[in-house]
Amino acid sequence: AQSVAQPEDQVNVAEGNPLTVKCTYSVSGNPYLFWYVQYPNRGLQFLLKYITGDNLVKGSYGFEAEFNKSQTSFHLKKPSALVSDSALYFCAVRDMWGDYKLSFGAGTTVTVRA
Amino acid sequence: EPEVTQTPSHQVTQMGQEVILRCVPISNHLYFYWYRQILGQKVEFLVSFYNNEISEKSEIFDDQFSVERPDGSNFTLKIRSTKLEDSAMYFCASTPPVNEKLFFGSGTQLSVL
Numbered sequence: 001a002q003s004v005a006q007p008e009d010q011v012n013v014a015e016g017n018p019l020t021v022k023c024t025y026s027v028s029g030n031p032y033l034f035w036y037v038q039y040p041n042r043g044l045q046f047l048l049k050y051i052t053g054d055n056l057v058k059g060s061y062g063f064e065a066e067f068n069k070s071q072t073s074f075h076l077k078k079p080s081a082l083v084s085d086s087a088l089y090f091c092a093v094r095d096m097w098g099d100y101k102l103s104f105g106a107g108t109t110v111t112v113r114a
Numbered sequence: 115e116p117e118v119t120q121t122p123s124h125q126v127t128q129m130g131q132e133v134i135l136r137c138v139p140i141s142n143h144l145y146f147y148w149y150r151q152i153l154g155q156k157v158e159f160l161v162s163f164y165n166n167e168i169s170e171k172s173e174i175f176d177d178q179f180s181v182e183r184p185d186g187s188n189f190t191l192k193i194r195s196t197k198l199e200d201s202a203m204y205f206c207a208s209t210p211p212v213n214e215k216l217f218f219g220s221g222t223q224l225s226v227l
Contacts, residue, residue, distance in 0.1 A: 042221075043118075043205060046216075049215060100214065105156060
């Protein structure tokens, strides 16, 4: 079985401040980890993924995420948040040996205030 | 960048009616999925489809649900007799065989009255 937990329903930050969105995962084998973002009335847009290699993964729009195997975490980060980063963020996981079915977290609403 | 397209964007139906949600996956993709998101809840897997058959389905995907790829282009989700609790945003997704990333459509908001 595979699952994801996003412990925070909401994250509020001021523009220009660092942004962190937390994610922990559970999977029986090696994980493939993803972050997706959802803007109002839009579908899920891919931000970044971790498959293998460097634990720090860089993605779209200046986002990055750090894979930590010992803590089973994959936190999303951005050094300097923008108002336009306000959206709903989903972490997702799948087992490396499974099909492409993803298990999603409940989502974290990010609000960046000007 | 190529996109997964879904129609309609909104669908309102009466309880007990049949609905068909339509998706056009990206043309060279081989794996297809339906997910749904009930308002305020997480995105949930419904079904995956490969090589013209269901490869996996969740417990949500009961006998009232079916999927079809009728013409090699469209990928449809049918709900035979809708219930109030079927009200949700339904997302179609696809992926090529050697890419781990799912490409999602913008969703169909289904409202069952």
